Amino acid sequence: MIDLWRSVPPRGRIVIALALAALLALPLAADRYVLSVLTLIFYFAYVGQAWNLMMGYAGQLSLGHALYVGVGGYVAALLWLKLGIGPWLGVFAAVATASAFGAVVGWLGFQFGIAGVYFALLTIAFAEFTRIGFDHLALTGGAAGLFLPFEEKRMGEWWNLRGGQLLFYYLALALASGAVLLAALMARSRLGYQWLAVREDETAARALGINAFAVKMAAVVISSAMTAVGGVFYAFYYNNLFPSQVFEISRSIELILAPIVGGLGTVFGPVIGAFVLTPLGEGLIAVTGHFGIDAPGVKAVFYGVILILIISLMPSGVWPSLAKLLGLKGRVP
């Protein structure tokens, strides 16, 4: 980790330290709304980073990551509601369950040579299958949803993730920063380089003696485990879970926007993407609201147009061009 810090150029160290300090101190100055928008940004940076490890580094296109968000959220919420087990313990069960799901999807896909678009469809099929299953699962309240009660007396029990905006702001900040750190470490690790090799040319990677199956399995398990933590956060932040909302394919797509817009396969891409997209979406709602237009689809149309523009005009994302502009040389961090 110290090696990693040393590898950052001095200017970069200053920027990172200042940005972190500013974000840590921000709640002193900002109001609840700003904090809630930033919480959302950190959340999307975090789950985007999880997806980025699998797609950006290992080159495996998953369009069913909502599956892991949902499974993680449901497991932790159920443990809390039915057994009174708090989320700090529940998160381990959530991670274990979601990565088991990820392992099944990965095993089926990689063992039977389902690649590219076909693999993406496999991930969608699992997410949709689970969504319909949860719609009919009595234990989780089915389609009517699962609610975490909001109890006044439990407010401030941070060890049970019961608290206000401030708690979730810092938690999301920690998650997003942790994910960036993890991605940076992974990118410099042996496994990280093996991912890149498999992504660029699997046959060549195999010829070099890389166990492509194991490497891809590692990607899907790590990615689903990370995403599940995001799911636990989602469940305790929003206090409700509906199968039709958490498992929907539109959720999977929403989750991959930040890394694509920011820059696939880069450490900072998902963060930059989330910082670009979320405020734009929120701002758009504010502007249309100001003109008295209350159309629920406006934000989504905007995201769609952004997606088309970015992928047509700068398919490698915003961050690589930005990094060049900032005078960063070599591989984009």
Add this chain to the structure above:
Amino acid sequence: MWSIYLNVVIQGVLTGLVYGLMALGLSVIFGVVRVVNFAHGEFAVVAMYATYVLFTAFRLDPLWALVPVAALFFMVGYALQAALINPFVGRPEHEQFILLVGVGIVIVNVLLIGFGPDARPVNLSYGFDSYEIGPLIVDKPRVFAATAAIAVAAALFWFFRRTRTGAAIRACADNLVGAGVVGLNVKRLYALTFGLGLACVGAAGTLLVTIADPTPSLGPSYTLMAFIIVIIGGLGSMAGALLGGVLIGVSEALAGFLFVPSMKSMFSFTLLIAVLVLRPQGLMGRRI
């Protein structure tokens, strides 16, 4: 007792033929242009709304609306491929995917803004008529829709088998470099193919109003269904798409009859996973 099952199966076959026509469009596009049209179902829903508008404004029967809607969709498809998608041919799959996901998101939400989330039924005067053949009762609109679907599919078969342009398009699918070498204008043929694919979806969409009431949220589920059908039938195989459509139609009809109707698509997804694992080339290989 068996007559009930037979009724359900026939219902499924008729519905499945329309689904098959929708999937046929996807199969043609993928088989030739090699672009995954992830906005396919969304286009079908646009056609459903177009049919609804033509029906409420001019009392135009969906079977007649098929002709102008398919023609319009052909032009839209041609323009879309020429302007937006051609640069993506040969680029990584995920980039094509994301481009069309973007197109799909825009379509669904523009429909949502324009028409709202509620279903807009097309109430045909003969909507509840049916033919009785012995113990069998077959809905009249579905018979019409299935017949029209077969007719459009047959026309497409004829085009690809019997015309020079059809042969040229098949040449592009078989050997892209060779097609370029003998002087075929690949970009134009791609645009033509995407147009034909969308004309198929447009035609299928006008017929779908006899099966479901248009709402924007149908888009993504139809896209998934089209992919399921095409993968089960075999990407690139035209007969496979129709066969896959019938299989999905029947299995969903039976599942809806025997189990909870809302769980019926679970069977489709299970079928998709099974086909991907066991026979990834689909039931009818790849051939166009």
